[in-house]
Amino acid sequence: MEKVNTKDKKSQKTKFYFSLLTSHFLPKKAQTAMELAVFGAILIFVVGAIVRQALSAGYMQNQQLRAMRQAMTTSYRYSTGLAGGGGGSGDASHQTASVLFVEDRLTAESAKYAAIDRTPYVASAAATYSRNLFLPVDAGEDFNLPVSDIFINGKHFPLTTARFKRVHLVDMGLCSDNCDPTCTDCSGGSTELYQIPDPAVEWEPNCLEQTGPCASMCVRQDCTSCCTDCSPTSTQTFARTLGCAKLYDVVYNHPGFTEWCNHDGGPSLRSCDPVCPPSAPGVGVPGCNLSADERFDLDRDGATDVPGAERGDFSWQWYLVMGWDAGFELPGGVDALGNPIPNPVQASLLRGEGIVLEPSSCKRNCKSPRHPSVDVGDRNSFGDLDLKRESIMVNTKERDPLPPNANGVDQTTGIIKQFWVMDRQDGDLDLTRGDSDPGLDPGLQKDVKMYSFVRDSGVDGTYFRVEEGRLYAASGDTSQYIRTAQKKDQIDLIERVVQLSNDTGRFCTDTEAVNNDPGVWPAGLSNPVEACGNCFGAGNIQRTCMDKNFKVIIVRSRVADRRGRKWITPTGGDETVDFAVPGVP
Amino acid sequence: MLEFTFCMIILFLMMYGIIMVFRWVGLDLGQRQKAHEALLTSPIDPNYGRCTTWVLGVCTSYVNEVTGPLTQIDPHFSTPAPMNAVWSGD
Numbered sequence: 001m002e003k004v005n006t007k008d009k010k011s012q013k014t015k016f017y018f019s020l021l022t023s024h025f026l027p028k029k030a031q032t033a034m035e036l037a038v039f040g041a042i043l044i045f046v047v048g049a050i051v052r053q054a055l056s057a058g059y060m061q062n063q064q065l066r067a068m069r070q071a072m073t074t075s076y077r078y079s080t081g082l083a084g085g086g087g088g089s090g091d092a093s094h095q096t097a098s099v100l101f102v103e104d105r106l107t108a109e110s111a112k113y114a115a116i117d118r119t120p121y122v123a124s125a126a127a128t129y130s131r132n133l134f135l136p137v138d139a140g141e142d143f144n145l146p147v148s149d150i151f152i153n154g155k156h157f158p159l160t161t162a163r164f165k166r167v168h169l170v171d172m173g174l175c176s177d178n179c180d181p182t183c184t185d186c187s188g189g190s191t192e193l194y195q196i197p198d199p200a201v202e203w204e205p206n207c208l209e210q211t212g213p214c215a216s217m218c219v220r221q222d223c224t225s226c227c228t229d230c231s232p233t234s235t236q237t238f239a240r241t242l243g244c245a246k247l248y249d250v251v252y253n254h255p256g257f258t259e260w261c262n263h264d265g266g267p268s269l270r271s272c273d274p275v276c277p278p279s280a281p282g283v284g285v286p287g288c289n290l291s292a293d294e295r296f297d298l299d300r301d302g303a304t305d306v307p308g309a310e311r312g313d314f315s316w317q318w319y320l321v322m323g324w325d326a327g328f329e330l331p332g333g334v335d336a337l338g339n340p341i342p343n344p345v346q347a348s349l350l351r352g353e354g355i356v357l358e359p360s361s362c363k364r365n366c367k368s369p370r371h372p373s374v375d376v377g378d379r380n381s382f383g384d385l386d387l388k389r390e391s392i393m394v395n396t397k398e399r400d401p402l403p404p405n406a407n408g409v410d411q412t413t414g415i416i417k418q419f420w421v422m423d424r425q426d427g428d429l430d431l432t433r434g435d436s437d438p439g440l441d442p443g444l445q446k447d448v449k450m451y452s453f454v455r456d457s458g459v460d461g462t463y464f465r466v467e468e469g470r471l472y473a474a475s476g477d478t479s480q481y482i483r484t485a486q487k488k489d490q491i492d493l494i495e496r497v498v499q500l501s502n503d504t505g506r507f508c509t510d511t512e513a514v515n516n517d518p519g520v521w522p523a524g525l526s527n528p529v530e531a532c533g534n535c536f537g538a539g540n541i542q543r544t545c546m547d548k549n550f551k552v553i554i555v556r557s558r559v560a561d562r563r564g565r566k567w568i569t570p571t572g573g574d575e576t577v578d579f580a581v582p583g584v585p
Numbered sequence: 586m587l588e589f590t591f592c593m594i595i596l597f598l599m600m601y602g603i604i605m606v607f608r609w610v611g612l613d614l615g616q617r618q619k620a621h622e623a624l625l626t627s628p629i630d631p632n633y634g635r636c637t638t639w640v641l642g643v644c645t646s647y648v649n650e651v652t653g654p655l656t657q658i659d660p661h662f663s664t665p666a667p668m669n670a671v672w673s674g675d
Binding site for chain 2: 062
């Protein structure tokens with residue numbers, strides 16, 4: 001008798017049960033179909049993902065190339081005078097054109113009513129056409145102010161990144177010309193000066209010393225050495241101390257800046273000596289400037305901010321500049337041989353340095369500019385509050401561009417009374433803003449809201465539509481049988497917020513009206529803001545609106561979407577479906 | 586054996602399909618870039634913007650400025666091909 005092994009028995013049992021299981025649940029004949037179905041589904045998903053990504057990449061590439069070309073075109077057109085307010089010579093507003101495109105595009109998807117999701121595509125570019133790279137810009141030429149262009153769903157927002165503004169330093173003049181209440185002698189021929197500093201400006205009363213013979217200028221009041229004999233044969237001299245505005249320039253920690261210093265005292269090259277002595281009439285050291293502690297008082301609040309050990313590695317410091325035209329000379333005369341004789345009345349600074357700015361009309365023997373950009377006032381007094389320098393417009397030295405067209409420099413002392421600046425922190429957008437600056441980040445904010453309107457207040461309304469398995473004649477083509485149609489008629493309202501740095505009045509007037517002044521919006525440009533104030537009221541909720549209180553433009557893009565998809569089966573020659581649509585009884 | 590062959594044929598067809606999809610999407614990107622660069626370096630009329638007729642010291646007609654660099658830097662150089670998959674009719 002054959003002995004059956006227990007192990008073999010177990011194996012046979014297992015095979016039996018497995019064959020039962022596989023024949024019932026996993027029929028071998030369907031394995032191929034199942035594998036193909038699973039693999040095919042995965043493959044179709046992958047193909048869909050590729051198509052979707054390809055569409056996205058295509059949009060992005062198209063937008064990037066378009067942004068780059070738009071920047072080049074813009075810079076070219078404005079620089080050559082084909083656009084902008086500069087006439088045939090072109091203007092400087094888009095020397096370097098900066099363009100930002102934001103577009104919300106439909107994605108590739110298989111939704112119930114065709115694609116409804118939108119993806120924002122953002123691309124930016126900058127380009128420079130160098131034709132007007134050194135174009136001298138004068139105050140009052142607003143068309144030359146730099147502009148950054150933002151396009152949001154096709155709507156153009158040209159935002160200025162600077163503004164011209166007048167900086168008033170002091171009212172001053174001869175008491176004989178204008179008898180100010182502070183004058184003591186207003187008689188004709190009086191050489192007494194009155195000075196009324198602007199309260200918003202840091203003022204140094206002991207800034208400038210003016211000296212000269214009493215025979216040339218009879219100074220009897222407000223002087224450290226006054227005239228008692230003003231006859232033509234007088235040998236007396238006078239001396240008087242005048243005030244001027246304290247301005248601040250920046251010097252950098254580089255060997256090219258010889259003004260840089262780290263510490264007071266000592267013979268080393270980086271010493272701040274001479275440091276200006278405390279202010280007193282007639283007291284000063286020509287060429288003296290701020291102490292090391294004052295130079296490194298970065299916010300100018302009276303306390304130094306950079307410890308001594310770190311000053312050698314710090315990048316910048318303040319430098320005192322006085323509101324005095326260092327290129328100013330009182331007109332003298334000529335001798336018998338025609339040689340110039342300098343005016344015997346002279347002025348010299350008791351502290352700091354003056355400003356040298358030749359007018360743009362200067363063609364020969366022009367002095368090199370000195371301190372053409374300064375910061376005015378201190379953090380606590382001046383409305384600017386930015387501790388950043390402004391560029392002085394040289395044309396305003398001779399003549400104010402606005403009435404009464406006053407001369408910016410006092411013609412007897414050289415003290416600067418006012419000038420215009422191009423302030424790069426005072427445009428629609430302050431692109432110089434750093435992390436330490438107060439306030440909100442200007443520009444396009446991250447928040448986006450999208451509303452879809454499928455029915456308006458009219459009788460027609462709008463719709464989401466799905467038609468399936470229904471017979472009807474397609475418009476103008478009776479030979480087609482439409483199997484499925486998915487369509488919509490909606491408006492996507494996409495809301496974004498552009499935070500402005502300043503309300504320059506370009507978009508909305510002071511009376512909360514939309515600014516359509518052709519001086520601000522010349523031909524070819526239109527104000528993109530459609531409403532001012534009450535941005536969330538029923539009348540304005542769908543409009544691009546500016547809120548002057550918060551200095552924001554709420555951009556509302558209205559994008560109509562009437563697209564969809566349909567599946568069309570050609571019916572020509574098909575006996576089954578090629579029949580006439582029955583007429584309506 | 587027959588089943589394996591059938592599977593492999595289907596598999597090859599699917600892989601061919603995927604490769605074609607890759608090729609299609611790559612071509613689209615490549616061709617747009619190529620069109621962009623070709624247009625940027627395309628020849629222009631060197632006389633663009635110049636005066637052609639002077640009357641008493643005043644220029645009365647110019648060579649159109651558009652024939653100059655503006656042709657090379659046209660922002661709308663590429664338009665997406667219309668897709669039959671999108672239905673914008675009634």
